[in-house]
Amino acid sequence: xxxxxxxVAVREQDAxxxxxxxxEVCYGYNSEEAILEASRCLGCxxxxxxxxxxxxxxxxxxIHKVLESDFAGAASIIAADSSLPSICGRVCPQETQxxxxxxxxxxxxxxxxxxxxxxxxxxxxxxxxxxxxIAEPNGHKVAVIGSGPAGLACASDLAKWGxxxxxxxxxxxxxxxxxxxxxxxxxxxxxxxxxxxxxxxDLGVKFECDVIVGRTITIDALFExxxxxxxxxxxxxxxxxxxxxxxxxxxxxxxxxxFLTRANLMRAYDQTYxxxxxxxxxxxxxxxxxxAMDAVRTAKRLGAEATIVYRRSEAExxxxxxxxxxxxxxxxxxxxxTNPTRVIGDDRGWVKAISCVRMELGEPDESGRxxxxxxxxxxxxxxxxxxxxxLGTSPNPLLKQTTRGLETNRRGCIVAxxxxxxxxxxxxxxxDAVTGAATVILAMGAGRKAAKAIDAYIKxxxx
Amino acid sequence: xxxxxEKRLLSENIYLLRIEAPRVAQSALPGxxxxxxxxxxxxxxPLTIADSDVKDGSVTIVIQAIGLSTRKLCAMQIGDYIADFxxxxxxxxxxxxxxxxxxxSRHYLFVAGGVGTAPVYPQVKWLYEHGAKVDVIIGAKTASxxxxxxxxAKVTTNLYIATDDGSKGxxxxxxxxxxxxxxxxxxxxxxxxAIGPMIMMKFVCLTTAKYELPTTVSLNALMVDGTGMCxxxxxxxGGKTLFTCVDGPEFDGHKVDFDEAMRRQSMYxxxxxxxxxxxxECNCYGK
Numbered sequence: 001x002x003x004x005x006x007x008v009a010v011r012e013q014d015a016x017x018x019x020x021x022x023x024e025v026c027y028g029y030n031s032e033e034a035i036l037e038a039s040r041c042l043g044c045x046x047x048x049x050x051x052x053x054x055x056x057x058x059x060x061x062x063i064h065k066v067l068e069s070d071f072a073g074a075a076s077i078i079a080a081d082s083s084l085p086s087i088c089g090r091v092c093p094q095e096t097q098x099x100x101x102x103x104x105x106x107x108x109x110x111x112x113x114x115x116x117x118x119x120x121x122x123x124x125x126x127x128x129x130x131x132x133x134i135a136e137p138n139g140h141k142v143a144v145i146g147s148g149p150a151g152l153a154c155a156s157d158l159a160k161w162g163x164x165x166x167x168x169x170x171x172x173x174x175x176x177x178x179x180x181x182x183x184x185x186x187x188x189x190x191x192x193x194x195x196x197x198x199x200x201x202d203l204g205v206k207f208e209c210d211v212i213v214g215r216t217i218t219i220d221a222l223f224e225x226x227x228x229x230x231x232x233x234x235x236x237x238x239x240x241x242x243x244x245x246x247x248x249x250x251x252x253x254x255x256x257x258x259f260l261t262r263a264n265l266m267r268a269y270d271q272t273y274x275x276x277x278x279x280x281x282x283x284x285x286x287x288x289x290x291x292a293m294d295a296v297r298t299a300k301r302l303g304a305e306a307t308i309v310y311r312r313s314e315a316e317x318x319x320x321x322x323x324x325x326x327x328x329x330x331x332x333x334x335x336x337x338t339n340p341t342r343v344i345g346d347d348r349g350w351v352k353a354i355s356c357v358r359m360e361l362g363e364p365d366e367s368g369r370x371x372x373x374x375x376x377x378x379x380x381x382x383x384x385x386x387x388x389x390x391l392g393t394s395p396n397p398l399l400k401q402t403t404r405g406l407e408t409n410r411r412g413c414i415v416a417x418x419x420x421x422x423x424x425x426x427x428x429x430x431x432d433a434v435t436g437a438a439t440v441i442l443a444m445g446a447g448r449k450a451a452k453a454i455d456a457y458i459k460x461x462x463x
Numbered sequence: 464x465x466x467x468x469e470k471r472l473l474s475e476n477i478y479l480l481r482i483e484a485p486r487v488a489q490s491a492l493p494g495x496x497x498x499x500x501x502x503x504x505x506x507x508x509p510l511t512i513a514d515s516d517v518k519d520g521s522v523t524i525v526i527q528a529i530g531l532s533t534r535k536l537c538a539m540q541i542g543d544y545i546a547d548f549x550x551x552x553x554x555x556x557x558x559x560x561x562x563x564x565x566x567x568s569r570h571y572l573f574v575a576g577g578v579g580t581a582p583v584y585p586q587v588k589w590l591y592e593h594g595a596k597v598d599v600i601i602g603a604k605t606a607s608x609x610x611x612x613x614x615x616a617k618v619t620t621n622l623y624i625a626t627d628d629g630s631k632g633x634x635x636x637x638x639x640x641x642x643x644x645x646x647x648x649x650x651x652x653x654x655x656x657a658i659g660p661m662i663m664m665k666f667v668c669l670t671t672a673k674y675e676l677p678t679t680v681s682l683n684a685l686m687v688d689g690t691g692m693c694x695x696x697x698x699x700x701g702g703k704t705l706f707t708c709v710d711g712p713e714f715d716g717h718k719v720d721f722d723e724a725m726r727r728q729s730m731y732x733x734x735x736x737x738x739x740x741x742x743x744e745c746n747c748y749g750k
Contacts, residue, residue, distance in 0.1 A: 172547040210549040238692040251730045258693035274506045276734035349726045
């Protein structure tokens with residue numbers, strides 16, 4: 001019978017201290033805590049959590065293994081469906097997926113599935129899980145474009161099945177959004193990301209950085225000159241959106257992508273790195289998603305007073321609950337139902353304030369959320385010296401422009417079927433490049449589906 | 464890692480580096496640029512391509528040592544390795560898409576200023592080899608700061624030198640030379656291409672606007688990734704915000720908001736100056 005105890009609290013770095021450093025916020029469970037938390041799982045016969053997991057991890061089964069202290073067994077159950085448990089355990093929006101549908105959560109708090117997944121993932125990074133069986137090399141070459149979650153997941157499966165896989169990365173470091181986008185304090189780069197990627201290197205996956213497919217080399221050339229049998233596009237959604245309001249090109253207005261790339265990829269917060277970053281004294285971040293939370297908390301850690309400005313109310317914030325909660329603990333100011341109308345500059349062309357209007361919630365829109373409506377005459381100014389726009393991103397049009405027969409839709413997303421097959425033979429795609437900005441777990445799931453389709457495609461061609 | 468095959472001092476503080484980068488060399492076209500990161504702690508710096516050679520797989524860049532990253536790069540020696548060398552980035556010059564016939568009927572005026580002379584060279588060379596008529600004005604403060612004059616002379620219809628102090632060629636600014644060619648000598652051109660300091664490009668555009676001469680400029684905005692991700696390189700062109708890295712780097716000069724572009728270039732100047740001073744003390748720049 002399941003243990004009717006409250007959810008086991010997870011240890012975290014003190015909020016006041018962590019708001020001044022880039023060390024990880026959450027320490028995760030140790031084995032005693034994990035076993036205790038695992039005892040809360042009901043082991044449902046028809047587990048709703050599994051249905052709510054985008055990749056369908058057998059959650060009750062792995063939790064049962066944790067309860068039995070068989071952590072290697074738990075790792076291999078997760079590995080059947082997920083190749084990046086340490087990462088997903090940290091960044092998945094569990095409250096709207098597995099944990100959101102957990103039966104225990106109806107009367108109490110749901111089982112901490114994310115924290116348990118993270119524990120199992122970290123345990124196997126530390127202790128070396130049972131080596132995955134690798135098939136004999138089959139002599140077929142697959143190119144993977146982009147080393148983010150979709151590309152890593154796709155490459156990992158194909159390598160296990162004996163394919164000769166090369167991942168091409170445009171930046172100088174592998175990991176995609178895991179490296180340039182998500183901050184160190186939420187997802188440690190050396191301790192976690194580099195080691196998850198190290199597992200792929202052990203599988204024989206080759207990485208080539210500094211290659212921009214579409215510029216340095218084209219997809220056509222990968223087929224015709226370099227002998228690849230199939231290509232997977234996992235190039236993500238990297239182009240930042242701006243609001244199109246007056247004053248957006250003033251000095252001090254940056255995209256969240258720029259701000260986070262400077263901090264995360266270029267390590268601008270570390271004095272020994274050359275890349276500069278500007279935070280000023282007061283930072284306003286526009287947006288309410290995970291990227292907005294990452295940017296505002298990074299600004300806080302760099303010494304600024306930091307505020308979130310979001311046009312809907314707190315209930316509609318798209319960010320993970322945990323990030324909102326952590327941001328509040330760290331002293332981030334939240335101004336809800338507030339929408340910027342203009343950025344105001346000083347006589348030198350630097351930001352000095354942002355002009356906003358108050359909003360109220362009206363009728364539900366297409367997304368089902370109540371849409372914000374301007375309260376007339378409610379204009380007011382918020383003083384600041386930096387404005388960070390975190391309004392979402394869209395896919396890079398470069399591959400569409402440089403690849404014959406590759407179609408995209410109105411929003412610039414690559415057109416692909418459920419298995420990732422695009423309109424160009426031999427070219428598959430998945431993750432944000434297909435869906436527009438979404439989550440790590442969905443990208444990973446799409447990468448794995450495409451891996452299956454690529455395997456079938458090459459086998460059929462060979463037959 | 465990318466090996467330095469050749470290093471030459473072209474004039475005071477201006478160096479030529481030839482880098483082994485076969486994939487970049489294979490794809491590079493006139494007008495494009497690369498992103499260079501010197502070492503593990505380095506910035507990503509956009510630099511225009513000065514030449515490329517498919518046969519030996521090399522790409523040439525010309526750098527003026529004026530700040531932390533450019534000084535670190537210029538302190539490197541033949542045989543050393545640069546951490547990252549990515550490209551070619553940006554769109555090729557629009558003329559690359561013209562037919563041989565169209566090219567043979569066109570007369571171009573290039574205006575090159577300072578270190579901007581280097582990226583002018585591959586464009587002029589390409590046009591000259593494809594049968595276009597190309598006049599070039601190279602401007603510099605003084606004769607000792609001129610670069611690429613011999614190379615350029617071989618691929619131009621007419622080469623003009625303009626120095627502020629008159630130590631070589633025409634005495635005066637490149638804009639005065641443009642006036643002289645068009646107003647006094649009655650020359651007519653189909654297109655002007657100006658590459659150099661932002662302030663020079665601004666005044667070249669004001670000058671050519673008088674003659675209704677279509678003018679293309681190549682902008683050297685601040686960038687981080689160079690692939691469209693960061694938006695640091697935003698520029699207003701005809702009232703629209705564009706990204707220099709993916710929409711450019713070449714734009715219709717008569718539509719560019721140069722004052723905004725110059726202001727945006729100075730975004731990190733204070734930090735850059737501080738970093739440069741700090742590194743002068745620690746001897747990172749070698750001897």
